[in-house]
Amino acid sequence: MGMSSGGSKGATPNINVTPLIDVLLVLLIIFMVITPSKPTRFEAKVPAEPKPDQQQADIKPNPLTLVVTVNKSDSKIFLNKEKELGDISDTKPLSDELSRLFKEREANGSFREGTNEVEKTVFIKSPRSVKYGDVVKIIDAVKLAGASPVGLQIDDLSE
Amino acid sequence: MAMTVGGADEYNSEINVTPMVDVMLVLLIIFMIVTPLLQQGVSVNLPKEMNSPDEDPDIAKDTSVIVAIPDNSNFYIGKEPYPLDTLGEKINRLMENKTPDKRIVYIKSGIEVDYGTVVNAVNEIRKQDIDKIGLVADKKKGAPAQPQ
Numbered sequence: 001m002g003m004s005s006g007g008s009k010g011a012t013p014n015i016n017v018t019p020l021i022d023v024l025l026v027l028l029i030i031f032m033v034i035t036p037s038k039p040t041r042f043e044a045k046v047p048a049e050p051k052p053d054q055q056q057a058d059i060k061p062n063p064l065t066l067v068v069t070v071n072k073s074d075s076k077i078f079l080n081k082e083k084e085l086g087d088i089s090d091t092k093p094l095s096d097e098l099s100r101l102f103k104e105r106e107a108n109g110s111f112r113e114g115t116n117e118v119e120k121t122v123f124i125k126s127p128r129s130v131k132y133g134d135v136v137k138i139i140d141a142v143k144l145a146g147a148s149p150v151g152l153q154i155d156d157l158s159e
Numbered sequence: 160m161a162m163t164v165g166g167a168d169e170y171n172s173e174i175n176v177t178p179m180v181d182v183m184l185v186l187l188i189i190f191m192i193v194t195p196l197l198q199q200g201v202s203v204n205l206p207k208e209m210n211s212p213d214e215d216p217d218i219a220k221d222t223s224v225i226v227a228i229p230d231n232s233n234f235y236i237g238k239e240p241y242p243l244d245t246l247g248e249k250i251n252r253l254m255e256n257k258t259p260d261k262r263i264v265y266i267k268s269g270i271e272v273d274y275g276t277v278v279n280a281v282n283e284i285r286k287q288d289i290d291k292i293g294l295v296a297d298k299k300k301g302a303p304a305q306p307q
Contacts, residue, residue, distance in 0.1 A: 044292050133271065
C-alpha cells in the first residue's frame with residue numbers, strides 16, 4: 001500500500017465523499033420530515049367559577065351569544081336550542097350556518113357591546129357522556145366558520 | 160477489482176446493494192433512537208384530521224403545562240399521574256411564575272374519553288384562575304392556515 005509520489009504509478013489522493021453525501025442527505029430528509037409536524041391546538045375559553053356571593057341576576061345575558069348544543073340520544077347538533085343543523089358525523093351545515101350568521105352580522109353591524117368588532121362568541125354545551133373526539137369535531141366546525149373566542153360550558157351539563 | 164465473468168470484455172451486470180443497505184440501516188438506527196426521545200409525556204390518541212387548529216409552538220416547550228387524559232380515569236402532567244383532587248394544586252404550583260398572557264393549560268385528551276372527564280379536568284383548571292385552555296389536536300395535512 002506504499003504511496004509513491006512523483007512516479008508514473010502515483011495514486012491520486014482523492015477522498016471518496018459519496019458515502020458521506022449519502023448519509024448527510026438521509027439526515028436532511030429525516031429532519032425535513034420531522035420539522036413540519038408542528039403541534040396545533042384549539043384555544044377555548046372557560047367561564048370563571050361562579051362565586052357564591054355573586055348575584056346571578058346582575059349578569060345581563062348577551063343576546064348575540066350563540067350556543068351550540070349536542071343532543072345525547074341522536075347526536076344531533078342544535079344552535080341556540082332551536083335550529084337543527086345536522087349531526088356529529090356531518091358538521092358542514094353547522095359551519096355553513098355560522099358563517100352565514102357572521103356575514104349577516106357584519107352587514108348589519110351587530111357589534112359586541114362597546115366595541116366595533118362583530119360578536120363571534122360561540123359557546124359549546126355538550127352532555128358529559130359524549131365522546132371527547134365528537135366535541136372536538138364540533139369545535140373544529142365552529143372555528144372553521146370563524147368563531148372567536150370559543151367557549152366551553154362547564155356548569156350544569158347533563159349526563 | 161474487476162470481476163471477470165466469461166469473456167474478458169464482459170461487464171458485471173449486478174447492482175451493488177451494499178451502499179443502499181448501509182443507508183437503510185443508518186435510517187433504522189436513527190429512528191430507533193429518536194422515536195422514544197421525541198415523545199414527551201404519555202401517549203394519547205389525539206383527535207386527528209382537524210381543519211382549523213392554530214399552530215402553537217409553546218405546546219412543545221418544557222415549561223408549558225400539559226394535562227394528558229389517555230382514558231377516563233387517569234390524568235397525567237408529564238409522565239406523572241395525578242388524581243383529580245391534586246391536579247389543581249399541581250397546576251397552581253406550575254403556573255405560579257407565569258405572566259397573565261401565558262396562563263394557558265393545554266389538554267391532550269384521547270378521542271375515546273368521555274367529555275365529562277375532560278370537563279372535570281377543566282373545572283379543576285379554572286379553579287386556579289385560568290380561563291384559557293388549549294385543546295391539542297392534529298391538523299389535517301395541507302389544510303390552509305387560518306387567519307387569526
